[in-house]
Structure formats: structure tokens, C-alpha cells
Amino acid sequence: MSARRRPTLEMVAERAGVGRGTVSRVINRSANVSEDTRKAVLQAVSDLGYVPNRAARTLVTRRTETVALVVSEQHERVFAEPFFARIVKGVSTVLHEHGLQLMLTMVGSGAEHERVGQYLTEGHVDGVMLVSEHRDDPLPARLAHAGVPCVHGGRPLGRQLESLSFVDIDNLGGGRTATQHLVDLGRRTVGTLTGPQDMVAGVERLEGYTRALRDSGQEYRPELVSEGDFSYEGGAAAMRTLLSRAPELDGVFAASDLMALAALRVLREFGRRIPEDVAVVGFDDVALAEHSDPPLTTIHQPTEEMGYQLAQLLMEQLEQTDVVPPSQQTIVLDTHLVRRASA
Numbered sequence: 001m002s003a004r005r006r007p008t009l010e011m012v013a014e015r016a017g018v019g020r021g022t023v024s025r026v027i028n029r030s031a032n033v034s035e036d037t038r039k040a041v042l043q044a045v046s047d048l049g050y051v052p053n054r055a056a057r058t059l060v061t062r063r064t065e066t067v068a069l070v071v072s073e074q075h076e077r078v079f080a081e082p083f084f085a086r087i088v089k090g091v092s093t094v095l096h097e098h099g100l101q102l103m104l105t106m107v108g109s110g111a112e113h114e115r116v117g118q119y120l121t122e123g124h125v126d127g128v129m130l131v132s133e134h135r136d137d138p139l140p141a142r143l144a145h146a147g148v149p150c151v152h153g154g155r156p157l158g159r160q161l162e163s164l165s166f167v168d169i170d171n172l173g174g175g176r177t178a179t180q181h182l183v184d185l186g187r188r189t190v191g192t193l194t195g196p197q198d199m200v201a202g203v204e205r206l207e208g209y210t211r212a213l214r215d216s217g218q219e220y221r222p223e224l225v226s227e228g229d230f231s232y233e234g235g236a237a238a239m240r241t242l243l244s245r246a247p248e249l250d251g252v253f254a255a256s257d258l259m260a261l262a263a264l265r266v267l268r269e270f271g272r273r274i275p276e277d278v279a280v281v282g283f284d285d286v287a288l289a290e291h292s293d294p295p296l297t298t299i300h301q302p303t304e305e306m307g308y309q310l311a312q313l314l315m316e317q318l319e320q321t322d323v324v325p326p327s328q329q330t331i332v333l334d335t336h337l338v339r340r341a342s343a
Contacts, residue, residue, distance in 0.1 A: 007048040016044040066101040067314060068125045070116065070139065072132045074108035077231060081258060082286040083303055087131055087153065090307025098315055100126075113138050121146035127314045129153060135198040140164075149317040151310050155200045155330075165317065165329045167309045171201045174299040174335035175208020178253045178281040181297070181337055183216045185279055187251030191224035193238040193263060195255040202230075205255040205283060224249065228259050235259025239266040250278055251343070257284035261292055264342065279343035294341035302333050309333070 013020045018037060025033050026041040033041075044050075069091055071078050078084045088104065095102050103125060107116050117139055120128055127149035130139060135157045143150045144163075152166035182190045192209045195202025206225065213220050223245040228238035235258055242249065243266070252267075254260035260282030264274055272278045274294055282289060285300035309331050316329065 007050040011048055012044045012050050015048060016040045063126050064124060066103055066125050068103045068105060068120055068128045070128060070130050071106050072134055072137050073106060075106045078106050086303040087307035090304040091311045093308055094311035117142045121148055127318055129310045129314055149314060151313045153306060153310050157200050163328055165313050167306050167331045169301045169333050170335050171204035172208040174283055175205035176212045177337050178283060178299050179209045179212035181281060182251035182253060182279055182343060187279055189246060189249045190251035191242045191246055191249045193226055193228045193235055193254040193259045195230045197227060202255060209253055230256040232258040232262045235262035236266055239263040243270055252278060252280045254282050257282040257286045257289045257296060257298055260296055261288060264292060275343050281343045285338050297340045297343040298338050299335050300338050301335050305333055
């Protein structure tokens with residue numbers, strides 16, 4: 001008895017009544033195929049049990065079927081902060097739908113930037129998503145020069161935006177809402193624990209704080225601004241600095257939930273009641289915020305949706321690059337206040 005012949009692309013084309021090229025476009029998820037034709041080809045694939053030869057397809061298309069998510073932070077921080085896990089979850093949802101593999105890499109030093117930059121520009125991945133970019137990050141320019149499809153998680157600071165695609169959070173609006181909530185509660189000495197000022201999220205959340213004070217008629221006081229780095233440890237240090245400068249403060253907007261949770265601890269150490277003496281608002285709406293003591297009032301940002309949209313924009317770029325240069329696309333996601341017991 002002879003072995004059953006493995007189905008070929010030509011057999012699928014004959015059964016679907018289309019050309020070989022049309023079958024190839026359907027399998028490679030090209031948009032240039034009618035819905036009826038797509039259904040006919042997929043039905044033929046199912047009937048025959050056809051399995052694409054991925055190795056051969058890679059040789060023809062020069063695709064690796066792999067995309068990279070690059071986080072410009074130290075390894076320890078990436079695994080400690082919930083923000084990054086939710087980004088990965090959103091990205092993974094899209095890549096699973098497209099049958100692509102995810103390469104997650106962290107770059108926290110100049111040597112790592114050089115090593116990862118070289119790898120990403122040598123054809124090992126089809127595209128890149130950049131998250132947690134800092135102002136002096138060398139990767140974006142290197143990827144652009146090499147023509148690697150790229151989407152940014154957050155509006156890059158200090159770069160021309162005309163040709164860049166990015167997904168951002170309304171950081172300014174969120175910072176403004178958080179600070180205005182404290183003002184509306186009657187707080188008159190409102191301080192802030194900022195994020196890093198070489199990142200768009202840190203800069204814009206501080207700008208939101210500043211605008212809310214100005215719009216409410218309160219004076220902006222530099223001593224009420226204490227810079228942190230979004231981390232728990234950074235938040236604790238920034239809160240101690242803020243208390244030493246302004247022991248009379250009665251409200252705090254922390255630019256991340258981890259910093260806000262650290263602020264709660266430091267304030268208790270100094271004998272301050274929350275929210276009676278000092279009201280606190282965070283930014284993120286991580287799971288721990290609901291279970292802190294007291295539960296944390298915060299700004300919700302759709303982090304998982306950010307990851308999902310990052311991957312969606314990259315998929316669109318990958319579909320475009322075979323035909324025309326990718327066009328710029330930008331998405332800004334809304335935030336909202338989640339009121340709990342800390343403010």
C-alpha cells in the first residue's frame with residue numbers, strides 16, 4: 001500500500017478553483033483577496049489537511065514569523081512591575097491570532113542596547129515594539145535606519161513624530177484628573193511624586209498636575225514636586241523628600257501606583273492618617289491598588305489594551321511593507337478616575 005501523498009499548494013489551488021498565487025496570499029494573510037475567495041481557499045485547506053511548509057515560506061517571503069518586544073529597563077524591574085505583564089498579555093493575544101512568535105528582551109545598559117540593536121537589524125525578527133523608552137534611547141534611530149518595522153509604546157520624546165507609529169496613554173489628562181480630584185476634596189497643599197523626566201509618561205503626568213493647579217487658582221510650588229522613577233523604592237524615597245520639604249502637605253498625586261503604595265507606607269511611618277491628614281491618588285490601577293490599606297484611589301490606564309493596539313499596528317505595518325512604505329498611525333487611549341478610600 002502506497003503512502004498517502006502530502007497535500008501541496010497546487011492541490012489546494014485546484015480544489016478551490018483559484019491560482020497558486022491566490023492560495024499563497026490567503027495563507028500569508030494578505031488583504032488583497034475577496035472574502036468569498038478566502039473562504040473557498042480555507043475550506044480547501046481544511047478538506048485536504050494542507051499544512052504550510054514554514055521553512056520554505058520563510059525562504060520565499062524572508063519572514064521569520066517572529067516579532068520583538070523590547071523593554072528599555074533592567075530585568076529585575078520588568079518582572080517586578082505589573083505594567084509590563086499586562087503589556088505582554090495584550091501583545092500575545094494579537095500574535096496568537098496571527099500565528100507569530102514573541103521575543104521579549106530587556107535592555108538596561110549601553111552594552112545591551114548595542115547587542116540587541118545589532119541582533120534586531122540583522123533580519124532575525126520581522127518587526128519591533130518598543131516600550132518604556134527614554135529620551136536618549138539609541139534603538140529607535142538604529143531600527144529606522146535599517147528599515148525595521150517598528151511601533152512605539154508611548155510617544156517618543158525628542159524625536160520627529162511625522163513618520164513614527166505609536167500607542168500612547170492620555171498621561172496629561174490622567175494627571176490633570178488626579179490632581180483636580182484632590183483639589184476638589186479641599187486639599188490646598190498638593191504635592192506630586194513624578195515619573196522620570198526623560199520619559200513621556202513622567203513629563204506629561206507632571207504637566208497634568210501643573211495644569212490642574214493653575215486652572216484651580218492654586219500656586220505651583222517647585223518644592224512640592226519630588227522626582228521618582230515609577231518604582232516602589234523610588235516612590236518611598238521621593239515621598240520622604242517631599243515630606244522633608246513640605247511637612248504641611250495634605251494631598252499627593254503619585255505618577256504610578258507602586259509609588260503611591262510606597263507613599264502610603266511612608267506617610268504612616270510619619271504618623272499621617274490617610275485620607276484624613278493626607279489624601280493620595282495613584283496612576284495605573286494595578287490589582288494591588290484595590291487591596292492596599294486603605295484601598296488606593298487611582299487613575300485607570302488600559303495597559304492590556306495598549307499592548308493589544310501595539311501589536312495590531314505592527315501587524316498592519318508588516319502587511320504594508322511588501323507593497324508600500326508603512327504609513328504613520330497613532331492611537332491615544334483614555335484614562336479615568338477610580339475612586340476608593342485613599343482620596
